[in-house]
Amino acid sequence: MGEATVKSLEGRTAASPSPMLDGDGVRARLRMPRRPRIWFEILLIGVSYWTYSLIRNAVPEQKAQALKNADWIWDVEASLGLAFEQTVNHAVNSVTWLIVSMNYYYATLHFVVTIGVLVWLYRWQPGRYAASRTVLFATTGVALVGYYLYPLAPPRLMNGQSFIDTVLVHHTWGSMASGNLKHMSNQYAAMPSMHIGWSLWCGLTIFALASAPWAKILGLLYPAATLVVIVATANHFWLDAVGGMICLAFGFAVSYFWYGSLPKGLPKLVETPAPVARGGPSSRPATADEEEQEKERLSR
Numbered sequence: 038m039g040e041a042t043v044k045s046l047e048g049r050t051a052a053s054p055s056p057m058l059d060g061d062g063v064r065a066r067l068r069m070p071r072r073p074r075i076w077f078e079i080l081l082i083g084v085s086y087w088t089y090s091l092i093r094n095a096v097p098e099q100k101a102q103a104l105k106n107a108d109w110i111w112d113v114e115a116s117l118g119l120a121f122e123q124t125v126n127h128a129v130n131s132v133t134w135l136i137v138s139m140n141y142y143y144a145t146l147h148f149v150v151t152i153g154v155l156v157w158l159y160r161w162q163p164g165r166y167a168a169s170r171t172v173l174f175a176t177t178g179v180a181l182v183g184y185y186l187y188p189l190a191p192p193r194l195m196n197g198q199s200f201i202d203t204v205l206v207h208h209t210w211g212s213m214a215s216g217n218l219k220h221m222s223n224q225y226a227a228m229p230s231m232h233i234g235w236s237l238w239c240g241l242t243i244f245a246l247a248s249a250p251w252a253k254i255l256g257l258l259y260p261a262a263t264l265v266v267i268v269a270t271a272n273h274f275w276l277d278a279v280g281g282m283i284c285l286a287f288g289f290a291v292s293y294f295w296y297g298s299l300p301k302g303l304p305k306l307v308e309t310p311a312p313v314a315r316g317g318p319s320s321r322p323a324t325a326d327e328e329e330q331e332k333e334r335l336s337r
Contacts, residue, residue: 060263078159078170085174092181095323103225105189109196110274122192122268122275123200129269130201140209148257149231154239162246164304168296169242176234178327183280189228193271200271230273236263236306237285246299 114120130136151173158166193202203209236259243256267273293299 040294053304075159078155082155085177087190089177089181099140099188100190100225103190104194106187106194106228107190107192107274110189110276111195111198112191114274114276115195119275122271123198125265125268126200126271127193127201130203130206133207136203136269137207137209140204140207142262142266143232143270143272145265147235150239151235154242158242158246162305164307165246165300168292168298168300168303171292172285172288172300173238175286175291176238176284177231178228179287180231180234180281180284183225183229183284184223187228187309188225189277190225191227192274193225203270227273228277229284230267230277231281231284232263232273233260233278233281234285236260236291237282238288242300245299246305 111120114122129139155166155170155173158169162169192200194196238259240256240258243259244253247253248255264275264278267278268275289299296303
């Protein structure tokens with residue numbers, strides 16, 4: 038009773054392992070790519086983002102320390118000869134249509150593109166969805182640690198500098214950290230930049246998994262454009278972007294540790310095993326399509 042016999046596609050009889058799994062077997066089963074369930078994913082994403090926002094906004098707004106840290110970041114960039122944020126901010130702000138477009142870009146694409154990539158993975162790359170989603174979730178989770186340990190004011194809130202808050206100046210609906218919405222978001226959670234963390238996740242995912250060359254190019258351009266936007270709108274220093282990249286590297290490490298591979302190394306599609314009747318093997322002969330799929334799987 039410890040083993041059941043199943044008939045292979047070639048008609049041979051092979052022994053199937055007992056359904057009783059040890060600890061390693063359970064872990065292997067959990068790590069195995071499987072078809073995601075839409076209701077579970079929607080619930081998970083909704084609850085996770087709500088939790089992220091709750092924790093991020095619950096971090097004490099340490100204004101004095103955040104401003105002090107912003108001065109330190111600015112001094113470090115100046116010592117490197119790379120304190121260019123103010124120049125970019127003023128230059129882009131002088132082109133009204135461009136800066137207004139960037140304000141809306143900052144406020145919307147952060148969510149729209151990220152959700153779009155998740156939907157694309159769910160629909161056309163289900164075998165890689167869970168691993169890719171794990172990267173995103175781990176990246177976002179570790180960012181919360183940065184918000185707590187290193188409060189940082191964005192350039193537009195610095196004292197003694199002439200940065201322009203482009204949302205306020207141009208009266209656009211944009212950052213929740215400006216205007217009437219500023220009390221709904223922690224003003225001093227700029228390090229790391231999740232606009233960069235999420236956009237780079239989107240870009241690398243599209244570049245690695247998309248087949249069309251134009252899609253790969255767009256994937257790489259998206260985080261590059263996001264970097265320009267966060268600097269031009271004075272919402273982040275470029276060093277905040279570096280922090281976002283480090284968080285993303287952590288996210289990939291967590292996913293690799295759990296799945297034993299980067300998302301690209303996992304199968305694109307999830308194989309659905311044929312149902313087996315209770316009490317014994319299925320007597321239904323394999324169809325031609327099933328035989329072809331099995332041969333393709335074994336030849337990999």
